[in-house]
Amino acid sequence: MFNGKKLLALIPARGGSKGIPGKNLRPLADKPLIAWTIEQARRCSWIDRVIVSTDDSVIAETALRWDAEVPFLRPPALAADDASxxxxxxxxxxxxxxxxxxYELVLLLQPTSPLRETADIEAALQRLEDCRADAVVSVCPCEHSPLWTNTLGPNGHMKDFLDFKALDNxxxxxxxYRLNGAIYLARTEYFRQRRGFYGDRTYAYIMPSERSIDIDSLLDFQMAEFLFHRNCSCSEIR
Known part of the structure; x- marks a missing residue:
C-alpha cells in the first residue's frame, strides 16, 4: 500500500510486435526484456500486486517465472494493432x-522502458503525494529543441523553415520535455473519469535521458544494451 491506498501495477505485453518480433521476450543482458520491468515493480514495497496483461501464452509463462501475476489472458479484441x-x-x-x-491507485509500467529504476517508481509515487496530484506521468528533456523543427514546403522547400534570429543564443x-513512456500513475477514479492519465491534476516526473529509452526499434534495443553495459561497468544498474 501507498499511504493507505492499494496500488495495482500493470505491465501490458501483447504477443504481436511489428518493429521487433518477440520484443517483450528478447534477451537484454541475459534476461527477457519484460523481466526488467517486473523486477523493478516487485522491488517497490508500496505496490500490492504486479500483473502482466498479455494475449500470449509464452509471455504469460515467462511473466509467471519472473514472479508477476497473470490472472487472465487478454481478450483478442484488446490484442489487436488498434487496441488502446x-x-x-x-x-x-x-x-x-x-x-x-x-485498487485506489493504478500504475502502468511498459516493458519497453527497461532502464527505469525502482527509485523512479517510488519518486513518482512521492510526487503524486507531494503535489496532491491525481496523476503523474514521466517525462525527460527533449534531445533536440522543437524550435529547430518545422514542416517542409512543396518539393522540400525550406522558406521560413526556422526563425534563426530567435535561435541565435x-x-x-x-x-x-517529452513523454518517455516509463511511468504512468493515477488515482483510479480519476483515471476512470478521464479515460486516461491527463488532466488538470496531472504532474510530470522528470527522468534523465539515459533512463528514458523506449524500445520501439532495433536501434533502440541496441542503445539500451549499450547504456545497460556502460552503467554496469561502474555499478549495479538496479
Whole structure:
C-alpha cells in the first residue's frame, strides 16, 4: 500500500510486435526484456500486486517465472494493432472489481522502458503525494529543441523553415520535455473519469535521458544494451 491506498501495477505485453518480433521476450543482458520491468515493480514495497496483461501464452509463462501475476489472458479484441492501452487498463480494473477487489491507485509500467529504476517508481509515487496530484506521468528533456523543427514546403522547400534570429543564443532557449513512456500513475477514479492519465491534476516526473529509452526499434534495443553495459561497468544498474 501507498499511504493507505492499494496500488495495482500493470505491465501490458501483447504477443504481436511489428518493429521487433518477440520484443517483450528478447534477451537484454541475459534476461527477457519484460523481466526488467517486473523486477523493478516487485522491488517497490508500496505496490500490492504486479500483473502482466498479455494475449500470449509464452509471455504469460515467462511473466509467471519472473514472479508477476497473470490472472487472465487478454481478450483478442484488446490484442489487436488498434487496441488502446487505456482499454487494457480498464479491462484489468473491471476484472478485479467484478471479483470484489478494488485498487485506489493504478500504475502502468511498459516493458519497453527497461532502464527505469525502482527509485523512479517510488519518486513518482512521492510526487503524486507531494503535489496532491491525481496523476503523474514521466517525462525527460527533449534531445533536440522543437524550435529547430518545422514542416517542409512543396518539393522540400525550406522558406521560413526556422526563425534563426530567435535561435541565435542556444543557452537562452527554454527546456522542452517529452513523454518517455516509463511511468504512468493515477488515482483510479480519476483515471476512470478521464479515460486516461491527463488532466488538470496531472504532474510530470522528470527522468534523465539515459533512463528514458523506449524500445520501439532495433536501434533502440541496441542503445539500451549499450547504456545497460556502460552503467554496469561502474555499478549495479538496479
Amino acid at each position: 492501452v487505456i482499454d487494457v487498463i480498464l479491462h484489468t480494473l473491471d476484472w478485479y472489481r467484478q471479483r470484489d477487489q478494488s 542556444r543557452q537562452r532557449l527554454p527546456t522542452y
